Amino acid sequence: MQRRFLPLSALRAFEAAARLGSFKAAAEELAVTPTAVSHQIRALEAQTGFELFDRHIRKVSLNDAGMLLYPVLRDGFDAFEAALARLMQQRTRMLVSISATNAFTVKWLVPRMSDFRSRHPGIDLQLLASDDLVDLRSTAVDIAIRYGRGPYPGLVTEPLFTDRFAPVANPRLGVTSLEDLARVPLIRFDWKRPQPDNPTWERWFKVTQQPPPPQASELRFSDEGHAIQAAVAGHGIALVSLALIADELLAGNLVQPFEPAIDGHTYHLAMHADRPPSASVQTVAHWLRAQARGEHIEIENAD
Template structure:
């Protein structure tokens, strides 16, 4: 029996959203209407495409293969339709990133992306919670971690350099030796992959068993606290580059140990890379990353 094109596009929406309810909202119909279209498609194809695990829907093996085969074609149809309409249709791109990266690095640069892509409505979701892509309507995540998440495309954003920083009123640039630091209040980003104990070991310093501490669970708060003169923070130049360039922060150690690490990763399911909105955002963030890396040599 012929399979209605409407049923195929409804299945594509459900598979992409990972939810019948969310797909129904996107399509402007009821969940029961979506379920009926899926049933029509399954009867026409002679195989089950969607199953349930508890309250969560999952694609069957046949459903995954079918979604993979039709995905590119449906995306091309949608893009062609938008071009004929003069891009009057707004496409929403949802990007999830940590609050610190969102505030300190992404937000100051977003104007360029927004101006270059007026057809894309950007939603920036600032949270540390990792995305469950099968359950959430998130297109792309910039995830804090060590990389290597099974089943996800992961691209390191940039190699970061970690160094001590403080307000210039607390200590001038290059005015302290590494073993001077334990005498000051040290600001800790408790979720950072680079901690003071590791830095002191690299610097050949054995601090006292106890020292004055101020702890934050967000890097942007630790950076702002250091800029206000509360103490000395150990932070990434990716997060605090703007504060260093503006002179709100300086590195009080003349030759600090070199500590470099990739902690931010652009991630998504591989099939999301087919979507034009994801590809253009990836191209943009790579350009911004490269431009920032070129400027980094001038950060004092």
Template sequence: MAGSDLPPLAALRAFEATARLSSFKAAAAELFVTPTAISHQIRQLEEYLGVRVLDRSPRNVSLTSKGRELYEATVSGFSEIRQSVVRLREIQNSRALTLSATTAFLSHWLVPRLGEIRRVLPELDLRLHASETIVRLQPGEIDVAIRYGKGPFTGVETTPLKADGFAPLCSPGLNIADLEDIRRVALIHVDGRTAPLPLPDWPRWCAEAGISGVNTAAGLRFSNSMHAMQAAIAGQGVAIVSLVMAADALASGLLIQPFNHILPGDTYHFACAPGIGSHTDVNALRQWFQTELEAM
């Protein structure tokens, strides 16, 4: 003991609680020990210090002058320790969460809503990862992803979010009023699509909509759905576009959906690495996606 700079922590905790509550019994109840154990800790503390810190009477416990000095120091010290513990827990609970999704989903749907995520989930440190291929989910690397398909997906925990649909969209400036107008405007195509199947293309849409005499091979061709949608917004023609991806352009009036017939697509899923689905930050982000997409 002689070589130690501090008395035992248990003794300091017993002293602080007893001084604050003015009772051995109350301090014992708070610390889940017996009053005898509290008395022993206080006696051990006084032997260590060589001074008396508490005056005892059958009905009362009070601080001595030396005890008051020690009490003020312990209150301050324990308060700083508690604050540090709270900060450390906050840092741990607000760890960075990395989400992977396609460039199209991030650009057209998620990035415009980042402000809303910050408002609803201010403690979430969200990192975005763009990938056109499915990436392996692993805690601390890529934690969660938005995946598109019929599901389920192996090796991850998934929650269905929103079924997609595809429809011809165009600028309101094209003045398309009925199916016959399709014959006088340029068709915009997206080559290289691999999902959903069957593909949401012009031959399929015209066949299902009951319109004939349209050269579905002619028009503008893009290898990227984002470029096709931008061409439609610019009034270059009509593109068959994901209604989820075009939600903001439709809401703002940059695009219109002149026809009711919709080709069904696949479903957007929230996926997370195994074992983290119940984590507070992952669950909060999942619920945010469910709320936002269900409201569309």
């Protein structure tokens, strides 16, 4: 289908209905009637030759064809919204967007926002947290924080710091030695991109040359940030990033009861190779480098 024939109104109605799970809710968001939304989606289904929803009483759900189409439209409309927001913000203030993982955004970037605002009050930051890779070539994102080994084609990248992982627990658990691991749950989280050198409990026990203890139970999470919160709450001992729990260690909410710490991957600062950074983007990149230098010193001192 050629671009000039794309049914934009129907695609917009489909995206809203898919995101909200309801033709009525989509109609309210788009300020039209539910009948109009239904007609738009019927027209789109007729044009594509596929039904896109399973229709139920008072709600709809995506079928296989709909699930193939929805993420593309969602990301596209998000990019439209971000680009328009940037244009409108630039009329009065400078806006720089940073894309990073959920855990890095919440545990590393957000605690540093007050420092950034005090140093650069004329620049607004937009933090885009997602564990899915954001394509800088098709979005308005200015800076991405990539976590891994690289390379990253089409991007200009530089290493910020290499992460370290160690066992940590709430001090109330009284974990002080390897023997204590037999009485507390191991907290795990799932890596989005499985790799043999990911810092997992299995790798940590291999480094210590200790067999994993018999566990009464384990806790597993899909997100590292949730695993950190579970450790803070005292639900077990977690092997997590020392960079992401620096504030928790400083506050005494978590302790590292024993060695060793093992290497994680490297955080990289990434920008689009064909998009010259503005002065405000360069300012943010400089600030990130300075924060990373401090983090690198903290991690080395933790050793």
